[in-house]
Every structure is written in C-alpha cells, then in structure tokens.
Amino acid sequence: MVVYKNEQKRILTVWLTNEDQQNTAYMASLQPLIREWSAQKYLPVIFRSGKENLEENTSAMLKHNREVTVRREMEREKS
Secondary structure (H helix, E strand, O other): OEEEEEOOOOEEEEEEOHHHHHOHHHHHHHHHHHHHHHHOOOEEEEEEOOOOOHHHHHHHHHHHHHHHHHHHHHHHHHO
C-alpha cells in the first residue's frame, strides 16, 4: 500500500497492490482509517491494482476518448 496525502486539496490517495487486496484482514483494517480521514474532512480515494495489461488498456482508452472527442467536434461543426 502506498498513501499520498494532498493537504491543499484535502485528498488521501491510497494505492493497493493485488497482494493487499487478497488480505481480508488488511482490507478490513482500512475501514476505520477511511472513516477517520473522512471525519478530518479528507476525501479518501482508493485505487486497486488490476490484473489486465495496463499498456493495452490505456492505449484503448485513449483511442476511445479521442474518437469521442472527434465525433463531438464534428457534431458541433454541423450545428
């Protein structure tokens, strides 16, 4: 687990490995921490490692987003 604390934006970012996610006791121990951070007016954001290919999925997402942007631009030009 890696935790980043952004004081200015009041965000706590937690990055969990696949191993962290498999440990049920560890995952349960996060709940009180999340409540504590929330009570201190922080927004806890949890990121979980996946099992898919990061490079392929990122590339597909960027391609999709670009296609959506181009479609929207074309629709605006038509209007």
